[in-house]
Amino acid sequence: MKIIKLLLFNTLIISSLLSCGNKKKENTSKSENTAEAQTPPNIVFILSDDQSWTDYSFMGDENIETPRIDQFAKESLTFTKGYVPTPLCSPSLATIITGLYPKNHGILGNDYVYKRVKGDRKATQKNRAEAYKPVIAAFEKQKTLPDMLKEKGYLSFQTGKWWHGNHKIGGFNYGMTHGDPKRGGRHGDYGLGIGRKGLDTINNYVDLAIKEKKPFFLWYAPFLPHRPHNPPQRLFEKYKKKTDSEHLAKYWAMIEWFDETCGQLFDLIEDKGLTENTLFVYVCDNGWKQDPNKSGYMKVSKRAPYDLGIRTPIMYKWAGKIKPKMDTETVVSSIDMVPTVLDVLGIEKPENLPGISVLNKETLDKREGIFGEVYAHDFESIEKSMFYNMAIFPPYKIIVPDPVRKKKEKVQLFNINEDPLEKNNIADQNPEVVEQLKNRIKEFRSK
Numbered sequence: 001m002k003i004i005k006l007l008l009f010n011t012l013i014i015s016s017l018l019s020c021g022n023k024k025k026e027n028t029s030k031s032e033n034t035a036e037a038q039t040p041p042n043i044v045f046i047l048s049d050d051q052s053w054t055d056y057s058f059m060g061d062e063n064i065e066t067p068r069i070d071q072f073a074k075e076s077l078t079f080t081k082g083y084v085p086t087p088l089c090s091p092s093l094a095t096i097i098t099g100l101y102p103k104n105h106g107i108l109g110n111d112y113v114y115k116r117v118k119g120d121r122k123a124t125q126k127n128r129a130e131a132y133k134p135v136i137a138a139f140e141k142q143k144t145l146p147d148m149l150k151e152k153g154y155l156s157f158q159t160g161k162w163w164h165g166n167h168k169i170g171g172f173n174y175g176m177t178h179g180d181p182k183r184g185g186r187h188g189d190y191g192l193g194i195g196r197k198g199l200d201t202i203n204n205y206v207d208l209a210i211k212e213k214k215p216f217f218l219w220y221a222p223f224l225p226h227r228p229h230n231p232p233q234r235l236f237e238k239y240k241k242k243t244d245s246e247h248l249a250k251y252w253a254m255i256e257w258f259d260e261t262c263g264q265l266f267d268l269i270e271d272k273g274l275t276e277n278t279l280f281v282y283v284c285d286n287g288w289k290q291d292p293n294k295s296g297y298m299k300v301s302k303r304a305p306y307d308l309g310i311r312t313p314i315m316y317k318w319a320g321k322i323k324p325k326m327d328t329e330t331v332v333s334s335i336d337m338v339p340t341v342l343d344v345l346g347i348e349k350p351e352n353l354p355g356i357s358v359l360n361k362e363t364l365d366k367r368e369g370i371f372g373e374v375y376a377h378d379f380e381s382i383e384k385s386m387f388y389n390m391a392i393f394p395p396y397k398i399i400v401p402d403p404v405r406k407k408k409e410k411v412q413l414f415n416i417n418e419d420p421l422e423k424n425n426i427a428d429q430n431p432e433v434v435e436q437l438k439n440r441i442k443e444f445r446s447k
Contacts, residue, residue, distance in 0.1 A: 004144075013318060020123055039317060040152050040215040040345055041279045044269070046098070046262060046336070047221035048284035049089065052301060053080075053311040055255055055288075063242050064252045068263035072282065074317055077358070078321050079332045082285060082314030083392065085372045087303050089164040090187065091332070092285040093221065096428045097144045097170055099353045101372050103445070109163070109379035110187070129181030129337045136179075138166040146171030146217055152345055157205040159194040160221030161326050162284070163187045172219070174208075176201055188223065195222030195261040203268055210272065221285075222261060225254030228296060245292035276319045283334050284312035295384050305388040306376050306398045306422050316340065317360065322347030325391065331394055333357050333370045351421060354447075369393030371444045376405075389445065392416070398427075399438040 053260075055061055058070040059080065084092045085101050094107035102108050107325035114131035125339065147157035149172075157266035158167040158175030163186070167175025177418050194201060202218065209216035225409030239249040239256075287309040289301035301308040314332055316322055335355035342349050343357035356363045365378040379385035386402045395417040401409035413427035413434055427434050 007442075020420045024435075039133070039277065040154070040271075041277050041321075042209070042215050042274055043149075043217045043341055044265070044278055044280045045096070045152075045217075045219050045221075046054050046265070046280065047093070047161065047219075048258060048282075049221065049226040050286065050288040050302060051225055051255060051258075051287055051312075052308055053082075053284070053286045053313060054308075055252075056313065058240045059164070059313060061396035062127065062238070064255050064260040066255065066260050067388070068266065072262070072266070072280070073313065073318060074323050076280070076315035076317035077324065078313060078315045078326050079330055079358070080313050080328045081331050082207075082283065082312045082333065083282065083310050083370060083372065084312060085308075085310070085370075086374060087301070087305070087309030088285040088374075088377065089161065089285045091375070093161060093163060093276055094139065096283065096285070096334050096337055097146075097219075098142050099145070099335055099355050100142070101335065101354060101371065102375065103382055104352070104354075107135065108382065108385055109371075109377045110409050111378045112361075113378045113380050124179065128426075136169060136305060139164050144171040145157070145341060148342065148347060148350075149217050149336070150216070151347065153214055154237060155205075155209050155212065156217040156219070156302070157209075157341070158219045159202055159204070159205075160190065160191050160219065161188045161223060161226075162221065162425045167191075169218075174205060175189070175219075188221075190224040191221075195224050195258070198365070199261070199264055199268060202265065206272060207275070211223070220265060222258065222262065222267055224258035225251060225288075227295065229254050238423045241324075243292075247292055247295055248292050251288075251290040251297075279322075279341070280315075280317040280319070281341070282313070282315040283337065287311065303374070303377065305372065305390050307397075307416065307420065309373055309374075314358075318344070322359065329394075331367075331370060332364075332394055335370070369440065371441065389441045391440050391444070393437060393440065396430075396437065397422070398434060398435055398441075400438060400441055 020433045055064055056066045056069060057064055058073045079230050085095055086092055090110045091102040095104045098105045111128055112131040112135050114128040119418060142415045156171040156172045162177040165179035167177045178190050179185040205255045229250035231250060235253035235256050239252040242251050269278055289298040289308050291298050300306050336358050339349050339353055339355045340357045340359055343359055357366055370392050374388040376385040387405055389400045391398050395415045397416045399412040411427050411434060412425045413430055
C-alpha cells in the first residue's frame, strides 16, 4: 500500500509542476555511428538485477523465454562479452551512474562496517544507517551522468534500485527513492515497486518531460529478477513444467516477468512517439546462478570474481543512428556507458573517466583490457576490504586473491574464449602471462 500511495503521490506532484521552458541546443556526435540529431536524444538505462549472462534466450538458454529483450538485442549494438567491474549491486550501480571503478567512486560494498546488536534489530539498523552516512556524503561529491547532462538541459528521473541515499544525491531531478533509513530507506525503498507494481510513475515522468519540452534521462532499475522470487502464478506454472526444481522455476519465471516489463517500457516510449529519438542502454548489475535446492545463489556467481558474477550483455539502441550488430568478440564494460552517452551528445569526457565510447571503433579496437574488483559486503577501506582483483585481457582473465583475506587461495588464469565457464585454471602453465597481468593490476591499482 505504501508503494501504491507513493505512485499516486508522484502522479499528483508531477501533474502540478509548471513548465520551465527549454533551451534548445545543438547535438553533434563525434562518432561515425551517431549522426547529427536536431534535438538531443532521450536516454533510457535499463538495468537487470541479479541475472547471469547466460540467462536469456538470445544468449542460448533453452528454458527461459525473453522475447522482448531478444528483439531489443537484434535492434541494438549488442556486446555479448560485457562486464561490470564488481559482482555486487551497490558498487556496480555506482559505477554505472559515474563511469568510475569502485576504487575511485568509493562505494566498495553494500554497507559500511557497522555494529550488530544481537536481539535488537532496530539498534542494528540504526548503527548500519549511521555508519553509511559518511559514505553517502562522500559519494555525493562525485559527478554523475545526470550532473553531466544538465548542460544539455536534461531532466533526469530515477526509478527502481538506488542505494545511495536520496535520488538527488545522484543528480536526479525527480525520483522514487527517498533513502531515509528511518522510513526503511536503504537500497531503493519506494523505487523498488517499479515494474512489479506497473510503470505509472515512469509514464508520469515522461509526460512531464514532454510538457516541458526537455530531453530526459530515465534510470529504470527494477527489483527484477532479484529476490523475492514471487513471479505471477501464470509464469510460475509455465516454468514448473520445465524443471523439477521449484527454485529454478521461480527464478526463470522472474526473468520472463522482467522481460515483460521491459516490453511495457518499450511500448510506453513508442506510444508517445519517442522511440526514434531515444537511446536505450541495457546492462545487468551483477550475476546470479540459481541454486536448484534452495532460494539462494551458487557461490560461483554473485559476490564471486568469476564471469557468472560479472559478465553481462551490454546493448545500445538508437533507431537509425546506431547500426545493429551482434558483437560476440569485443570486451566492453559498464565503465563505458557514461563515456558513450557523452560521445553521442558531443560532451567532452572528463579526464578521470577510465571508460571509452563503444561507438568509436578506433578507440575500441585499441583497448587491450579491462579490470574488476571484489570487496567485502561490509567494507571499510580498499586495504582492509579487498578480496580479489581481476584483469580481463582477451583471451585471458586473471583472478588475483588478496594475500591477507584470501591467503589460502591461488592465482587463477583462464582462457575465457575457450573456457567461458572458467573450469580450467591454466596459471601454472602460463607463468609469463600471469606475471604480465599481475603487473597490469598493479598499474591499475596505482591510478
